[in-house]
Structures are given as structure tokens and as C-alpha cells.
Amino acid sequence: MAGIKDVAAHAGVSVATVSRVLNGHSGVREDTRARVLAAVSALRYRPNALARSLRTDQTRTLGLVISDVLNPFFTELARAVEDAARSRGYSVIIGNADEQVALQDHHVRTLLDRRIDGLLVSPAEGDSVALREAAVSGIPMVFVDRWIEGLDVPLIRADGRGAVRELVAHLYALGHRRIAIITGPVASTTSNERVRAFRSALCEFGLPLPEHYIGQGDFQTASGRQAAEAFFTLPEPPEAVFATDNLMALGVMDQLRTLGLRVPEDVALAAFDDIPWFLHTDPPITAIAQPTQELGHRAVAALTDLVEWGSPRTPSGEGCAGSVTLSAHLIARRSCGEDERTRR
Amino acid sequence: MAGIKDVAAHAGVSVATVSRVLNGHSGVREDTRARVLAAVSALRYRPNALARSLRTDQTRTLGLVISDVLNPFFTELARAVEDAARSRGYSVIIGNADEQVALQDHHVRTLLDRRIDGLLVSPAEGDSVALREAAVSGIPMVFVDRWIEGLDVPLIRADGRGAVRELVAHLYALGHRRIAIITGPVASTTSNERVRAFRSALCEFGLPLPEHYIGQGDFQTASGRQAAEAFFTLPEPPEAVFATDNLMALGVMDQLRTLGLRVPEDVALAAFDDIPWFLHTDPPITAIAQPTQELGHRAVAALTDLVEWGSPRTPSGEGCAGSVTLSAHLIARRSCGEDERTRR
DNA sequence: GGTGCCCGTGGAATCGATTACATCGCACAT
């Protein structure tokens, strides 16, 4: 493959000059520039990004580590991140952690070895040595959606507490009193927030949350199935189930189907994270929607600010400097029962 | 950040020795090795992958360019590819072309600039200069699922013709006679194959395929919606619709819903590509399933063979050397109507 | 006509690794 030297030779100039025209530096005579450009296309020359990055110490590449690509929420997020990054002249390398800290750390280290300019992470649950090291190493880094307590890293997320309260109100209005929840991994920040908001909303309505109405999940489909199975072997099963992510909601539906239970007649179902398919399930599923696109865009904005300015440009009220909190909202459909709002 | 020189200095050896222990070369005394390793962890040294790749001319990285990340078929494929690659010691960089040739070419060029070792592509429809150039440039390359005619590149795919015939038989058995299809982009190889198989199966059953029963789509949700809209303003609308991918099927359902049409009572619906949500739609959707995981694994196997051996190791019967053809199969659910097999 | 300056260009160091080749010391055979 042709290198810069070949181009220089072909154009009868030095490599320095070739480099100058390629990088749009001024101070190159017009005819020289033309000759160089001609040589470039004659040889189909493309600069070696590795060599360039080695020298300039920047890759114009962002790393994105997400916990599960198969989760539509994250793939939509990844898509938004990629778009935003590209429009700013960055590429994105995605690592899929599959909810495993070990895999996540593997990706973080690989990305760092490649000298990415910045790191965007939605950390899996658990103690991540690689992330702690990265955070103190000073590499530009921001969390999206999920975060790790105690690290001084900006966080871009949607606050779901208001929407969870709305959801509980909605369920209450429809007459449900025995309401269960399926959580994410125990130490998951997002799951915990959702559970806390849920608990306090129930409390507000004077409803209990017995231990056996808390299903321990892990944000994966199978755990939703298991939790549902447990609920419906209870002497007094719940009237409504709230799954704290969409994959677990899918698992619940799977299980309900094999149990022969109907939604919403036999049990109401709601999920955190809205996805296009929820419109077409039987019945359409009530869900809490996050502003996924905006999350992705804001995250990239925050990260590139960090990369290019060395510090967040957007001041923040609470939390770590540069953090942004948007809000989620409830989309009521038919899976919790009908009321004036949802009846068509 | 610490470099190999710092490690060498700290351990009191030369950089060559450090490099030797890091790469597991023999001929280093045990105590020296220990000192180096100690220095490595004392300084938290991590080798610079850019420098290493520049020198060795290999990145142990594969590029994957897919046409749409938001399509569950491709995200599942990407996931399988990443797994297979990782287990062979490669990383994967994913580029999302969003069905646009320009974007696809952008990604191909970016990946090539980064000197990836091999390229896996599921090309979008249209004439891709970058892909043609890549193919002749001799970089290891394989197509998955979709391909470009006339390029001598191994192809890993599933043959859907048998399954399409099965589907038509299924529809026929359920009494449907006016059957419509929604195609992908005109020049799409996969779409064309599906359409051809569909047409010949209809013919086999003595059914016509009038022009107005062919909806021109582009593998995206919106086009499914539009095609359905066109079908149902026809004086004699179809009794069954076959969408050649899952996103367009989603669009059809959207449109059917706004039209107030029921599936399968008013119209039957089937899709190419099975996804987990099809089990839970209203009604569950009959679909043709591809062995997605295996497609991904085989593709990586073929590509790494090419990278490491310089030529395909697996001989192939037909088509380009190294090509693999698996087969898809029909999964009958309730969206086309009930028969003994699907009635529960 | 000499001095100084700017413009366009080339030479060479540099980024951080790998690796061919040189070197050194030591044991062993002659």
C-alpha cells in the first residue's frame, strides 16, 4: 500500500510538503498542491491512521461500552451516540459488556490501549477495577444512563422518579392494589433508583410492598421469566407487575403466556424503557420512555467538551460538574387495564 | 502515560528485553523476566496498541459494516460476530450504514485507514466504490447475508428459498389466494432472491402476482407502512402480505392498526427474519428464521482464515471459494390464520 | 548593492513499539 513517501516521490516534493497539503496547512504554492493532490489520487493514497495517531497523540475516536447490545434501549442509544460523534468528526468503537464486569473491563482496557480520546460508559453492576483506574487516570470519560457511585465522572441520564410515581398513580387509578416489581441487579444504580421511587410512591398511596413482591432480576429476559414464575406460584399473586427494563418485561410476557394468564385481565404489566415493539404486543405495553436520542447526543457533547476543552463547558446544578439530568415520562397503553385515557 | 522506555529504565534493562518478556519470547532469564513484570505493574504500563500495530502491520481487529443497527437481525448478527471474534483474539469495530451507500463507504474507508486486518460486510444496496476498491485491493473480506454481484468475495448466508416456498404453501393451505409482497431495495440481492422465490412458489400454486401486489420497500419501518397503505386503497386488496424483513413488517402492523384492520381475520401477515418480539405481538407473527448466530460465527471463521492463511480453508461447492450457505426455515404462528399446526 | 524579511520547501527528529543483528561473558572442548 502506498505511503506518504511514495506520494512525495511521485509528486517530486518532500514528505513534509505532502503532509502540509493533506492537512490543509497554508503556505503551499497552488501548483505544488495540485501536483501533490494528483499524486494522491494517482496512487490511491490513504493516510495511515495508526501512524498519524501515534504522532499526534489523538485518534478522534470515542469508546462506548454498553451493558447489552441486544437491549433495544442500548442499541438506540448507541445509534444516537454514533450519529452525534460522526457529526463532530469522531468515530465510535462499541464494546458490549453483556452485563458482565469482566467483559466490560476487557473492553475498557482494549479501548484504552487503542488510545481512544474519550470513553462513554454505561457500567454494568459490580466493582470495576478498570473503570476506577480509568477515572483516576484522567482520560476524558462520561457515564450514560448508569453510573458508579463515588467516581467523579459526569453523568448523563434521565430521572425516572417522576414517571415511576405517575405509573403507580395510573395503576392505582385502575384499581390495582397488589403491585410487584422486578428489579435489576442489586447494586445497579438505575434499578435502585427505580425501586426506591416505586416504593415511596406505593407508600404515598398507602400500598405495601411485601418482600415476595420484589423479584430479583438482572435486566435480562430470562430473569423476567423466573420472577414471573415465582410471583404466580404465590398464594396471593400480584395484580400488577412492573419490570424495570424492557427485556425483563419480555420475559414476563413469555412466562405469562405459558401460564395461560391474560394481560391485562389477569395481571397488569408495565415496563421501564419504551421500544417500538411495545405498540404491537398483545396488548400494547404501558412503559416509561426515556429521551434516548437526546441522552446520546448530550453524552457525546459532554464527552467531546471534555476531550477538546479539558473540562465540562456546561455548568451543572447538582452532582458532578458537567452532569445532565433529563426526565422520563409515562406512556400509558392497554397492558394495565383500560381507563378513559387509554380506551380507544 | 508510561511507555516501554520507562519500564525498561525502571527494571534496569533495555526496551528490547521488555518487549521480549511482554510478547512471551523465550531466552529471557527468569529473574530478569520477574524484574520486568514487576516494573510493568509498578508503572501500570500498558502497551500502546497503535505503535505496536504500526510496527507489526497487524491490528488484530476486524471491521464489521452492517446496514442497520436498529434492525434486530443485524444487532443479533453483530453480537454473534463480536463473540466469535473475541474468542479468536480479535476485536471488532462496527460501522452502521443505515442503508445508505455513502455512509457505508465512509465506514469502509475509515476502517481501512485504521488498518483493520479484515472486513466483514453486509452491503447496502447501490454501487459502492469503496467496496469495489477494497475487494480488488486484496484486503481479507467476506460478505454476510447480503452481497454484491460480480465481486469475488466469499459469502456467508442463509438460503431462504425453501422457506419462502414453505410459507407460500402455508398461506395457500389457509385459503389465501391474493398474496402481496413488500420487497427491499430494488437492487438488493437478498430481497431479489426472496421475491423470485416468492414469485415462483406462487406460480407453482397457480397464483398470480399482479404488479400492484408488489410493494416497493427499503427494509425500513416507514416503507412497510407506505406499502400497506397502498395495498389497502386498492379496489381489491390482498388477503395476505409478506414483508421481506422484520422492520417493514412492523411498519405494516402500524398501518394496519391505524386502518383498523385485524390480523389475521382481515389480512394475513408474515415476515422474513424472526425476532423474539414476534412471539408477543398481537397476534404472534409467522416468520422465516435465519440461523443468525451461526451466520456470525461462520463469517468470522471464514474471515480469520483469510487473514491468517491468506486463502479460504473450507472449500466450497458453488459460488466463490470459501462461501457458505445455510438454510432458513419457516416458523408458523397465528398471523396468517389458524390451522391444526398453529391452533393451540 | 547590501540587509532583512517572508515565502515555499526540505531535512531530520519524533511518537512507541518490534526485531535483526551485534555484543558480551562464560563454559567447554581441544
Next chain:
DNA sequence: ATGTGCGATGTAATCGATTCCACGGGCACC
């Protein structure tokens, strides 16, 4: 005692770019 060979290690070239600095020539000004 000296040559030989081998094992362990160091020196320096190299990959392909960027960029600092130097150089030469033309022009303006004194």
C-alpha cells in the same frame, strides 16, 4: 591457553505519519 558456541541482553533501524527548524531565493527598503 585459546577457539567455539550459546545464552542473555543491548543497539539501532524501522513502521508512516507530523512538525520544528533551517535554507535559499526573491523583493523591498535604505
